Amino acid sequence: MFRQAWQKINSMKKIFLPIVLLFSITVAAQENMHPSPAQTGTIALTNGVIHIGNGEVIENGMIVFSNGKIIDVRPSASIMDIKVFDLKGKHVYPGVIASSTNLGLVEISAVGATADYEELGDINPSIRSLVAYNTDSKVINTLRSNGVLLAHIVPQGGSISGTSSVVQLDAWNWEDAAYKKDMAVHFNWPTAKTRGGGRRGGAVISEDQQKERYQKQLTELNNYFAEAKAYASTEKPNTFNARFDAMKGLFNGNKKAMVNVNDQKDIIVAVKFFESFGITPVLVGAEDAVEITGFLKDHNVPIIMYESQSLPVNDDDDVYLPYKNAKILHDAGLLIAMSVDGYWQQRNLPFMAGVSAAYGLTKEEALATITSNTAKILGIDNMTGTLEVGKDANIIISEGDALDMMTNNVTTAFIQGRSIDLNNVQKQLYKKYAEKYGIKAD
Numbered sequence: 001m002f003r004q005a006w007q008k009i010n011s012m013k014k015i016f017l018p019i020v021l022l023f024s025i026t027v028a029a030q031e032n033m034h035p036s037p038a039q040t041g042t043i044a045l046t047n048g049v050i051h052i053g054n055g056e057v058i059e060n061g062m063i064v065f066s067n068g069k070i071i072d073v074r075p076s077a078s079i080m081d082i083k084v085f086d087l088k089g090k091h092v093y094p095g096v097i098a099s100s101t102n103l104g105l106v107e108i109s110a111v112g113a114t115a116d117y118e119e120l121g122d123i124n125p126s127i128r129s130l131v132a133y134n135t136d137s138k139v140i141n142t143l144r145s146n147g148v149l150l151a152h153i154v155p156q157g158g159s160i161s162g163t164s165s166v167v168q169l170d171a172w173n174w175e176d177a178a179y180k181k182d183m184a185v186h187f188n189w190p191t192a193k194t195r196g197g198g199r200r201g202g203a204v205i206s207e208d209q210q211k212e213r214y215q216k217q218l219t220e221l222n223n224y225f226a227e228a229k230a231y232a233s234t235e236k237p238n239t240f241n242a243r244f245d246a247m248k249g250l251f252n253g254n255k256k257a258m259v260n261v262n263d264q265k266d267i268i269v270a271v272k273f274f275e276s277f278g279i280t281p282v283l284v285g286a287e288d289a290v291e292i293t294g295f296l297k298d299h300n301v302p303i304i305m306y307e308s309q310s311l312p313v314n315d316d317d318d319v320y321l322p323y324k325n326a327k328i329l330h331d332a333g334l335l336i337a338m339s340v341d342g343y344w345q346q347r348n349l350p351f352m353a354g355v356s357a358a359y360g361l362t363k364e365e366a367l368a369t370i371t372s373n374t375a376k377i378l379g380i381d382n383m384t385g386t387l388e389v390g391k392d393a394n395i396i397i398s399e400g401d402a403l404d405m406m407t408n409n410v411t412t413a414f415i416q417g418r419s420i421d422l423n424n425v426q427k428q429l430y431k432k433y434a435e436k437y438g439i440k441a442d
Contacts (some may be wrong), residue, residue, distance in 0.1 A: 035170045039417030042066040046076045049085035053094040053372040053386035056280045056366045065393035073387055082287045093402050094387050095149030095394035097374040100284050100304050103151045104133040105344040118157035123210035125185050125246040127162030129155045139344050140169050141424035146347045147396040147410045152378055154186050161186040180380050182257040189261035189270045225277055250279055257281045264288035271299050287313045293332035302335040302377045308355040327360030337374040354403035393417040
């Protein structure tokens, strides 16, 4: 018996030792970085190509900011008594905004202990993604290196996942990171699509059973909204209900409803459902939106679309349709923002927008899908999204075109006027092994 126990312990060592070594390597490779202090003095960036974010470009421009706010944007001129950066033709952009992401809520997808984006249960509007946001995530710094300075972090799972917030990506903790708190409630819309031989919990479900389940989900959602609206209209409820309380903002306009939905029939049902409660939803994903642009325009529905660098959804779709989606939706007069599903690939967000520029959008229109349009949809366009007087100095500087994978080279970034460190563990490892093998590191 003792011998069997000892063999079992040895076998467990073989399993856990590589995991321990993996985490030891990860810890050893961590960056020695900290958030930047508040801006002091006034800074002027001169002689750069300034991309305002609203379609306007100043070829030889100057942007001046103080105390984290932009105070002047115009053609370059001589300035006295302030800190001046001569950009010598480099490109200046608003900071990129990553929307609808679980950045900072998960570190390693394969390790469940690092994932904190989903709660047990089906209806959780009171769950706040912000308080689970991990400012020490090593993924965050890889995004900043490519110009992503703000992120809209969202919960997942269930039919009502919880509330999302916008964070800035240079902070000590979630309180420091908060840029706009609890600004939206997230929904996963049920689908009317049926599949022959569907399964649920290992059991085969007929198409009739799938339809019955769908109708039941709609009924439950409708009843829940009716109760939540009644609760919101009551000044002093006899009993406090955290879930209903989190829904209040949907009915008075303080919060947005963001709906994950893809099939065109489901999109139509979802839009009409929310409008019946006086809410204009924001669609997330909306893969079939290009099929019903007229309907969406009539209802003024904004869309957060997922990455352009992907395969078509349907077998008979144009193989280049994902590249063209942004152009189609833009030409239909819809307000669109671009995102990337998940977290780590958010660093490629500028290049996703660049693909849309290669397939119909102008460069400035493509830039807007990750800056000004995103800010409008998230309700933070009064603070950021464009390089205009009075807005936060969230700025990136690139030696080349920030949307072009070949020429993009972000050299400097400011968040609310603070010059931030663009180092990350990947850069450090690159330099480390470049030194080892005698490669000249940039």
